[in-house]
Amino acid sequence: MSTPPISLDRLTKAFGSRRAVDEVSMTVPEGQVFGFLGPNGAGKSTTIRCLLGLYHPTSGTARVLGSDPATGDAAFRREVGYLPGELHLPDRLAGADVLARFGRIRGVHDTAYADALVDRFGADLSRPLGVLSKGNKQKVGLVLAFMARPRLLVLDEPTSGLDPLLQDEFSALLKETVADGRTVLLSSHDLDEVQRVADRVAIIRAGRVVVDDTIDSLRARVPHTMEVTFDHDVDTSCLADVPGVTVTSTTPRTVRLGWSGSVGPVLSAVAALRPVDVTARPADLDELFHGYYRDTEGEAA
Missing domain, CATH: 3.30.70.1150 (ACT-like. Chain A, domain 2)
Structure with missing residues (x-):
């Protein structure tokens, strides 16, 4: 049996006496869109930061692509595409410069796929990022996350600022991604989007996972x-x-x-x-x- 892209075992992250993530256990299967849902303050972003090694857990474990993010070994990140909920990019650089720099860091020598993504989302690469609207910055962020064809995509509110037509284009891209055998962890407040594209969903509330089930099974309950x-x-x-x-x-x-x-x-x-x-x-x-x-x-x- 292959190692799942994400596996959490009683993952806990405390800040002082407050547990932002409280003994979360879940597995994200390979080749699926996995929806990770919860209201503001539920623990989604804290969990994601533990997955990326940005936070070290207080207790419990996380495994991402077979690696432990808490060990400091950053090798697994080469296979992870990440779009944060609050996207910060260099304001003075144009999108083309940022994509070129990220491409060199990620070892992307063939830019055909990145170019296709730019065309697909209508990303403006000619102007400094600081003058772009939130939606246009988000387009660049999506290209950055997908351009290296990573095994795992971790996407936090990825359609924020996008118009409905581009949201549909994003949904189509997710389907192509999982059809290619890759995996997506999708953290979103857009419930309609999630139920259209996700295979499985976990709902986190007050730091604890209260539901972890397939979309079909959940829909049968409603x-x-x-x-x-x-x-x-x-x-x-x-x-x-x-x-x-x-x-x-x-x-x-x-x-x-x-x-x-x-x-x-x-x-x-x-x-x-x-x-x-x-x-x-x-x-x-x-x-x-x-x-x-x-x-x-x-x-x-």
Whole structure:
């Protein structure tokens, strides 16, 4: 069995008496997009800094591409592409100069892939980075992270500042990356983006991982939603007796409900009440994520 790109075993990072990361254990499989989610202050960035060797854990271990980041051996970083949540680049240099310098450091001799990424994202390489907007700086940051085709990408809020079309382009790039056998750790607040591109998700809250599961499994836990409209007053209390159904709101002529499991019994019960309109939508992970995010504001990062 191959060594997973990322493996954490009871990783803990404390600042004084406060544990920013508290016994986190998780494994990121090879060739997947792994979503790493949590509200501000949940411990995402601290965990990432431990993975990169920027912080040394208080206890527990981290293994990245088979190496221990805490040992000071930086060799594994040659195979890691990193985009921080707060991107800082030399303001006085143009993007072309920064890409050339990073390319020499990373040993990128063939620039065809980097050039293709520049064209793909419309990155402006001609002007000093200090005069660029956040979105245009982010384009350069994405090229820097991907240009060496690293085995592992660690991306913290990578689509911040990008317009919707470029966000779609980024999603396509992630799919190409994992199809090539490489791995992505994607830390993001964009829940819609994550559920579209990730294979597996871990949710961290107050320094602890509270969920670690596949997207498909998580989606199966979330109730579907249905809104039913009538042209007459109707008693919808009978719908609450249908297995798997929860009535979330009701008026004399409308009812909103969630259901899990087979839709057949729900449709039969609704049809008996003679509705004029039925609107249903698939399960969305927002409901599940926000349930774990709730009441976490103000916790330390």
